Amino acid sequence: xxxxxxxxxxxxxxxxxxxxxxxxxxxxxxxxxxxxxxxxxxxxxxxxxxxxxxxxxxxxxxxxxxxxxxxxxxxxxxxxxxxxxxxxxxxxxxxxxxxxxxxxxxxxxxxxxxxxxxxxxxxxxxxxxxxxxxxxxxxxxxxxxxxxxxxxxxxxxxxxxxxxxxxxxxxxxxxxxxxxxxxxxxxxxxxxxxxxxxxxxxxxxxxxxxxxxxxxxxxxxxxxxxxxxxxxxxxxxxxxxx
Amino acid sequence: xxxxxxxxxxxxxxxxxxxxxxxxxxxxxxxxxxxxxxxxxxxxxxxxxxxxxxxxxxxxxxxxxxxxxxxxxxxxxxxxxxxxxxxxxxxxxxxxxxxxxxxxxxxxxxxxxxxxxxxxxxxxxxxxxxxxxxxxxxxxxxxxxxxxxxxxxxxxxxxxxxxxxxxxxxxxxxxxxxxxxxxxxxxxxxxxxxxxxxxxxxxxxxxxxxxxxxxxxxxxxxxxxxxxxxxxxxxxxxxxxx
Numbered sequence: 505x506x507x508x509x510x511x512x513x514x515x516x517x518x519x520x521x522x523x524x525x526x527x528x529x530x531x532x533x534x535x536x537x538x539x540x541x542x543x544x545x546x547x548x549x550x551x552x553x554x555x556x557x558x559x560x561x562x563x564x565x566x567x568x569x570x571x572x573x574x575x576x577x578x579x580x581x582x583x584x585x586x587x588x589x590x591x592x593x594x595x596x597x598x599x600x601x602x603x604x605x606x607x608x609x610x611x612x613x614x615x616x617x618x619x620x621x622x623x624x625x626x627x628x629x630x631x632x633x634x635x636x637x638x639x640x641x642x643x644x645x646x647x648x649x650x651x652x653x654x655x656x657x658x659x660x661x662x663x664x665x666x667x668x669x670x671x672x673x674x675x676x677x678x679x680x681x682x683x684x685x686x687x688x689x690x691x692x693x694x695x696x697x698x699x700x701x702x703x704x705x706x707x708x709x710x711x712x713x714x715x716x717x718x719x720x721x722x723x724x725x726x727x728x729x730x731x732x733x734x735x736x737x738x739x740x741x742x743x744x745x746x
Numbered sequence: 747x748x749x750x751x752x753x754x755x756x757x758x759x760x761x762x763x764x765x766x767x768x769x770x771x772x773x774x775x776x777x778x779x780x781x782x783x784x785x786x787x788x789x790x791x792x793x794x795x796x797x798x799x800x801x802x803x804x805x806x807x808x809x810x811x812x813x814x815x816x817x818x819x820x821x822x823x824x825x826x827x828x829x830x831x832x833x834x835x836x837x838x839x840x841x842x843x844x845x846x847x848x849x850x851x852x853x854x855x856x857x858x859x860x861x862x863x864x865x866x867x868x869x870x871x872x873x874x875x876x877x878x879x880x881x882x883x884x885x886x887x888x889x890x891x892x893x894x895x896x897x898x899x900x901x902x903x904x905x906x907x908x909x910x911x912x913x914x915x916x917x918x919x920x921x922x923x924x925x926x927x928x929x930x931x932x933x934x935x936x937x938x939x940x941x942x943x944x945x946x947x948x949x950x951x952x953x954x955x956x957x958x959x960x961x962x963x964x965x966x967x968x969x970x971x972x973x974x975x976x977x978x979x980x981x982x983x984x985x986x987x988x
Contacts, residue, residue, distance in 0.1 A: 579923065631886055641923040644873055644898050656886050656899035661921060679903060681821065681883040 506731045507743050510688060514706055514744070516680050517626055518635035518658065520667075520691035521643065522613075523715040525623075525634070525652065525737075529553060530717070531614035536606060543602070547595045554719060555592075559585035564637060564666045575664035577639035583607045610638070611645035616712065620651050622737025625746040633658045635676050635689065637666045668699030677705070690740065694727045701728065708732040708740055748973045749985050752930060756948055756986070758922050759868055760877035760900065762909075762933035763885065764855075765957040767865075767876070767894065767979075771795060772959070773856035778848060785844070789837045796961060797834075801827035806879060806908040817906035819881035825849045852880070853887035858954065862893050864979025867988040875900045877918050877931065879908045910941030919947070932982065936969045943970065950974040950982055 522528045536549045563581040567573075586607055590598060598606075626632050633656045634643050640659040647654050658676050665671035677684045684704030691697050692712035701707050707730040713720060726733040734740040764770045778791045805823040809815075828849055832840060840848075868874050875898045876885050882901040889896050900918050907913035919926045926946030933939050934954035943949050949972040955962060968975040976982040 577923075631890070639923065640898065640921045644922075648873070648897060654898075655890060656882065657897070662904055679882040680886075681819075681881065 510706055510708075510731050511745055513685055514630065514688045515682055515686045516631040516633065516676075517688050517690055517708075518633050518676050518705075519623075520689070520693060520696050521634045521636035521638055521646070523712055524690065524692040524710055525619045526613035526615050526646065526650065527712075527715070528557070528610070528613050529715065531612070532556075532609050535609050535612055539605065545595065545597065545602075547593055552589055552593055552595075554717075555589055556582070556585055557716075559589070568666065568669070575661070577661045578637055579607065579610075579639050579642055582610055608645075611642050612649050613646055615650045615652060616736070618736040618738045620653070622739075622741050624653050625741035626737070626744065627653050627655065629744065629746050631655045631680065633676070633680075635667070635672060636660065667696060670699075670703055673700050673703045673705055688731065690737075693723050697730055698728055701730070706731040708734055710734055710736060710740065752948055752950075752973050753987055755927055756872065756930045757924055757928045758873040758875065758918075759930050759932055759950075760875050760918050760947075761865075762931070762935060762938050763876045763878035763880055763888070765954055766932065766934040766952055767861045768855035768857050768888065768892065769954075769957070770799070770852070770855050771957065773854070774798075774851050777851050777854055781847065787837065787839065787844075789835055794831055794835055794837075796959075797831055798824070798827055799958075801831070810908065810911070817903070819903045820879055821849065821852075821881050821884055824852055850887075853884050854891050855888055857892045857894060858978070860978040860980045862895070864981075864983050866895050867983035868979070868986065869895050869897065871986065871988050873897045873922065875918070875922075877909070877914060878902065909938060912941075912945055915942050915945045915947055930973065932979075935965050939972055940970055943972070948973040950976055952976055952978060952982065 519525050532553045533550050540547060540549060563585055567576045586603065623632055633654055635658050636643055637660045639661040640657055643657050643659050646652065660666045660672060663671045663675040674684065677687050680687060685706060688706040688708055689697060689700035690708045690710060692710050692715060697707040697709060709726040709730045711725060713724050732743065734743060761767050774795045775792050782789060782791060805827055809818045828845065865874055875896055877900050878885055879902045881903040882899055885899050885901050888894065902908045902914060905913045905917040916926065919929050922929060927948060930948040930950055931939055931942035932950045932952060934952050934957060939949040939951060951968040951972045953967060955966050974985065976985060
């Protein structure tokens with residue numbers, strides 16, 4: 505029944521990206537391992553990638569707690585975390601260009617197998633956009649690399665706030681000139697959906713139980729009363745009549 | 747020679763939209779005339795469209811001169827001007843839905859013949875985006891209707907400023923994480939390019955001598971030292987090696 509409500513009321517779908525649309529962990533580990541092999545740089549890239557992602561939420565919280573200092577985009581936060589990890593992991597011989605290349609690994613993330621076909625179908629009936637903590641150029645380069653057919657790019661930088669701050673969800677609805685109920689947040693993370701729902705957005709949960717590899721601790725299944733719970737983005741497209 | 751500089755340095759192309767990418771005058775006159783015929787509403791739509799466009803710059807100036815009141819998006823300015831024109835042209839019997847449909851004519855504008863093929867070629871090597879006084883949903887709906895293959899949508903609403911305010915040109919470079927010289931403004935209007943150039947952007951002039959129909963008064967040709975002067979967007983693509 506809520507599928508029908510969504511089909512009738514929703515005009516735009518906004519997507520969490522890291523984990524929901526792209527498989528950041530596998531693709532970043534593979535990307536960096538292959539590159540390092542060709543450069544003969546030895547390091548435990550799996551451990552580095554996991555530690556890098558662990559630094560993600562604390563780094564955004566620091567920006568949130570020091571709002572007077574101004575917003576800091578995710579590319580910069582990623583780089584600050586990376587520089588610390590290179591020291592902690594004692595990786596030697598990296599030039600500035602190497603560090604920049606590693607940092608831009610987040611621009612080269614690969615989609616889950618259903619992401620491009622699912623988004624392509626959804627785009628025929630809905631406006632589709634990321635609503636991500638990534639910054640605009642990160643999301644734009646990722647879309648070009650991965651073939652993600654977004655209609656527009658909504659990154660945290662536009663709102664100068666990270667999710668789950670209200671400014672992101674409500675800012676997306678405002679820029680789309682829609683009421684919050686005409687916008688559906690699609691995410692693999694119950695926390696993201698909970699925040700979106702509290703501001704009146706519709707919600708769709710997509711399980712990505714492999715996102716964190718062996719370290720996945722939550723989000724194996726929907727834990728809230730979401731508008732829709734789907735198998736993947738193809739299933740979302742089918743159920744929304746695309 | 748400046749073609750070579752552009753090929754070497756430019757990473758993103760940002761486009762003026764009304765007049766440069768879409769033929770607002772012909773498509774709006776046709777769209778409204780056909781719709782009005784089917785609704786049996788009689789009016790001089792050609793004169794109305796010309797008067798509507800004449801109200802465009804003054805309406806933005808009013809927002810600029812009353813900045814303390816906050817930014818007003820173009821859909822709202824268009825509607826305010828339209829309501830006055832409906833009275834001035836003494837058009838009777840229009841419902842709220844009719845007025846909204848007419849106002850959304852700006853979302854349904856048609857591209858010049860070279861726009862979609864030119865942009866499609868340019869997209870293979872560059873990031874392409876509108877940099878328009880239009881608001882985000884106007885530009886997004888227009889892209890979906892007209893098949894404009896933008897990588898992202900940069901509308902005035904994101905910057906809360908209209909061109910030629912510096913915040914638009916510099917804001918585009920900032921969101922793209924590029925220096926102004928890595929961004930090229932493409933426009934059929936010398937004034938737009940002059941402002942972009944003054945902030946360090948590269949510039950390309952595309953003549954659209956039919957934009958204003960019989961009322962065209964300027965911009966028949968390039969009047970500044972622009973980085974490139976091209977015949978149309980296919981020519982721009984060819985000269986940029988796409």
